[in-house]
């Protein structure tokens with residue numbers, strides 16, 4: 001099992017401290033979402049892990065080794081950093097073949113990853129004719145080429161159509177189920193909440209959070225229950241008697257701040273009030289993230305985000 005370990009990592013570009021004394025680990029068997037405002041240092045951290053930049057201080061290792069010292073790097077780590085980097089005059093198949101040959105991988109694997117990425121029919125087309133989403137799929141195919149234990153993807157959903165977004169989500173979940181270490185940066189919070197088990201959140205190069213996603217949401221949510229009944233007046237009266245402050249929305253549902261669905265369900269059952277709908281609500285990842293990073297967003301607009309919530 002191979003972890004990515006970042007230890008007291010710092011990277012300065014002139015006077016800009018892109019990564020600031022960062023320590024965290026990315027563990028196998030789960031998808032870790034890598035979040036942070038523009039310029040927070042996510043791409044720089046990934047580049048440091050891949051040995052593409054030299055740290056000013058600290059270390060970034062894979063399975064305890066520097067990337068540069070890995071024997072069979074493509075079989076150990078697959079990465080998508082910049083989908084535009086592939087040579088436009090090459091066909092997708094030749095691009096992957098060149099990578100495969102230089103890493104001692106067979107041509108059969110190229111066909112497998114082309115199929116897996118949904119590019120089987122366009123393997124013979126030149127990359128310059130590819131849309132952004134197709135280039136993204138090609139970059140992901142290249143990352144999977146060596147069947148690696150560690151997969152790092154920088155904004156993989158970029159340019160993908162809805163079908164592609166579902167594909168990448170399912171792919172990441174499968175890679176984690178297979179016991180691989182999966183680190184994925186994204187600015188799409190709905191997307192991230194659909195695939196990430198764990199979050200590492202940066203702000204201005206520093207670690208803001210490193211915790212399971214559910215824990216992050218719970219830590220930023222007050223309990224809030226939502227209930228619908230045909231006997232609205234009875235339910236309201238009972239809840240007020242019990243000290244709750246139910247508020248009715250335009251859709252007829254009642255929202256009760258500070259209450260769990262279980263408590264409301266038990267009260268309704270005792271009183272014999274039929275319940276048509278009952279859920280716990282929690283903040284969305286987007287809302288929790290925006291609250292956490294509000295002070296560290298370098299390029300923020302002045303308007304405050306709205307408090308969107310979703311049903312748990």
Ligand SMILES: Nc1ncnc2c1ncn2[C@@H]1O[C@H](COP(=O)(O)OP(=O)(O)OP(=O)(O)O)[C@@H](O)[C@H]1O
Nearest residue numbers: 013016017018036037038039040041042043044045
């Ligand atoms: N090669 C470089 N030379 C100078 N500054 C750089 C270089 N690469 C990154 N930076 C700076 O380092 C900081 C972190 O950038 P980085 O691209 O790592 O952030 P990010 O979190 O990936 O941002 P985004 O979400 O916008 O992609 C930024 O201030 C950026 O301008």
